[in-house]
Amino acid sequence: MSENDKLSLAERLDIAIENLSVWHRVTLVMVIIGLLSLSVIISMSQYYFQQEINKHGRIAEIRDEKTGDVELSFIPNSEQVFSGESIVALYSTQIWLMASNGLVIGLLSFLFLWITYRGQSYKKELKTIENQLIRQSYLVNFETSIPEGATKVEKILNHSSLVFPELRSLLGRDKSEGRKLPYKTNQTIENETVDIVVATKKGDFIVKFFDDVSFKTIDQFAQTLSKSNKRIFRVLCVAKNYDDDLQSNQLSLLMQKLGLKYNMDLIFEEDQGYSMLWIN
Known part of the structure; x- marks a missing residue:
């Protein structure tokens, strides 16, 4: 082969x-x-x-x-x-x-x-x-499969590597070799601490875990990342709960108001896995 x-x-x-x-x-x-x-x-x-x-x-x-x-x-x-x-x-x-x-x-x-x-x-x-294939892969992997890993960091990265070629390339052609993504935790960007940063050829892949999230929280977080002038590939916001505004039919307009120059996805963290709220 x-x-x-x-x-x-x-x-x-x-x-x-x-x-x-x-x-x-x-x-x-x-x-x-x-x-x-x-x-x-x-x-x-x-x-x-x-x-x-x-x-x-x-x-x-x-x-x-x-x-x-x-x-x-x-x-x-x-x-x-x-x-x-x-x-x-x-x-x-x-x-x-x-x-x-x-x-x-x-x-x-x-x-x-x-x-x-x-x-x-x-x-x-x-x-x-x-982008269409990534969206479909996102839905299939995050919505229908149980994440692998001992910690929530390993779980989200293992799932993400199934979706994004940029992460997959860091693992090599064969994941059975036992290779893991090279990542950093608890990194400070401006005055914001993010949980995971993976450096890819297209920029940083960033993950931030939340408990309860409002649009104001997302807005402040997004603006902080934008001010840093870092080269960002994608940002995953993983939360246990999002407020009513973010779960309403106004979500698309709210995300457009952010004026992001990078992709940001909103993900529900559930007991047995994840579900998608917003895929940019």
């Missing part, structure tokens, strides 16, 4: 998103290198061509007094080495080369913007699918 076969669908999606980001960056770098290389080559050719022209004379605009038309003409400094018509033709070629340079740069710039737009669009679609 290959390593990919051992991964959950959420983990595969997470890897696909990372690979897409890498491909996106590499493509953008290639476009930028192409732009710079093209610009340098054409600019140098224009420079040396102009130097060669200046050795023998100069290009000037001559107005036909009869017709009023303006034409380009080569005015030599001394005895001509090349015909004036040839010099004018070369000069016109240089003008077309400059125009082509602008056109190619414009096309590459359009390609740059298109790749940026499409790459972000695909990444957003994959992220949406991943």
Whole structure:
């Protein structure tokens, strides 16, 4: 069995998103290198061509007094080495080369913007699918299974590792090896003490245990974390009870008022396990 076969669908999606980001960056770098290389080559050719022209004379605009038309003409400094018509033709070629340079740069710039737009669009679609799978996994694991572990810290982390690929990756491919998540307890963030902090590649995974929780409690806790400017991946608020406002149909509006830049989930801690109140 290959390593990919051992991964959950959420983990595969997470890897696909990372690979897409890498491909996106590499493509953008290639476009930028192409732009710079093209610009340098054409600019140098224009420079040396102009130097060669200046050795023998100069290009000037001559107005036909009869017709009023303006034409380009080569005015030599001394005895001509090349015909004036040839010099004018070369000069016109240089003008077309400059125009082509602008056109190619414009096309590459359009390609740059298109790749940026499409790459972000695909990444957003994959992220949406991943979030839906995480939500389903959340509900299945937290609502229907009994947590494993001797302490409440072990129980919530064991359950969480079944949901989030970011935590699963810290355990390795095979949990039977007996590996445990590297975590810290009783960490102080600003003036708030959190029960669990797990450092992941996307930021800190934070768990805070409560007894009774009101919206004011959640608001103060969320604002404290936001002020810390820490890179936070996800926050789990695990409580034995939430007030009536948080259990009403106003919950969605209340959570939106928090204006969070990270994900926060509200979880009931019950005798035999957990149940979900809010999944961000």
